[in-house]
Amino acid sequence: MIQFNNVSKRFTREGKSFWAAQNINLDIQEGEFITVIGPSGCGKSTVLNMCAGLMKSNGGEIYYRGKLVEKTNTNVGYMTQKDNLLPWRTVKQNVEIGLEIKGVSAKEREIESAKYIEMVGLKGFEKHYPQELSGGMRKRVSLAKILAYHPETLLMDEPFGALDAQLRLILQDKLLQIWKETKKTIIFVTHDLEEAITLGDRVAVFSKRPGTIKLIQDVNIPRPRDTFNVRFTDEFANVHAKLWEALKEEFIEEGNVG
Ligand SMILES: Nc1ncnc2c1ncn2[C@@H]1O[C@H](COP(=O)(O)OP(=O)(O)O)[C@@H](O)[C@H]1O
Ligand SMILES: [Mg+2]
Structure with missing residues (x-):
């Protein structure tokens, strides 16, 4: 491969x-x-x-x-060593970036992002911005983001x-x-x-x-x-x-x- x-x-x-x-x-x-x-x-x-x-x-x-x-x-979906979250987007909006690019509907994006945000233990933080999170939490957002993209x-x-x-x-x-x-x-x-x-x-x-x-x-x-x-x-x-x-x-x- x-x-x-x-x-x-x-x-x-x-x-x-x-x-x-x-x-x-x-x-x-x-x-x-x-x-x-x-x-x-x-x-x-x-x-x-x-x-x-x-x-x-x-x-x-x-x-x-x-x-x-x-x-x-x-x-490939690449989770880099430094997180590359967009500071002007919330957790949810960051997780949905890849799906937006793929043209996935808002409703579908909602379901997918909720699923992966929950999976990484960040339920309740959907509306937070990256700068409001700890380093470990930002890593988890990056993980949810890459998983939601399904590479x-x-x-x-x-x-x-x-x-x-x-x-x-x-x-x-x-x-x-x-x-x-x-x-x-x-x-x-x-x-x-x-x-x-x-x-x-x-x-x-x-x-x-x-x-x-x-x-x-x-x-x-x-x-x-x-x-x-x-x-x-x-x-x-x-x-x-x-x-x-x-x-x-x-x-x-x-x-x-x-
Ligand atoms: N863009 C770059 N320009 C110059 N040197 C670089 C660049 N990227 C990495 N390096 C250097 O190349 C070596 C390998 O880096 P890196 O791949 O980041 O190592 P690792 O991930 O194993 O810690 C290091 O000495 C690093 O400083
Ligand atoms: Mg390295």
Whole structure:
């Protein structure tokens, strides 16, 4: 469904160029839930930007259903790391943006937005403006917005990072439910190893900059998964140990260890 073929990206800042991502090779199956983890600055968001067609690579290609991604990829719904809610629109109006663009009737929009606003626990906040909400609440509005749009593929960049632990478990659970019901394909970036294992069919570990894929680990925990209890299974511990082994090296600075 999505194929990264030797994808690299170079940036220039203050006259110096550097590789943000290098030779990314990854095949994602239709309906797969893949999670991506790696140290900050290793190019995770850059890879999502390229997949969404918002940024061009400096080498390699990305194919979506066999078609080269060259411009904005309208098959994906992208929940960016920074929320991009419109400040002059209420929660409800923000959630309905995608539906308006699709030409969905006001009545239908009303039903859909109410459904997803309730799902993310924001019932009663429909008429609030983004600046009246906490960071975690704004994240939830972004989630409702992307779900209401019903894209075929979801790109999610640390969507639950700003949420407290309990709410995170609840939203992870909802997301798994939605994924199961709607058979979406999901690429989910997180800095939380446990979240990566809880959600993913596979976990891709990025190395530090320039980001390359260091390891792709299968997670053979049966579904449906209980987002709280899953961590007490043997397979979870097993996968956790392997991923941590790969990941921890990426946090060790050269010259920092004796
Ligand atoms: N538009 C940009 N211009 C210049 N440098 C960028 C740009 N976007 C990201 N970078 C740099 O590229 C590297 C990878 O960034 P990013 O993909 O955001 O990492 P991650 O999401 O893994 O934390 C970082 O060093 C970041 O500062
Ligand atoms: Mg990022």
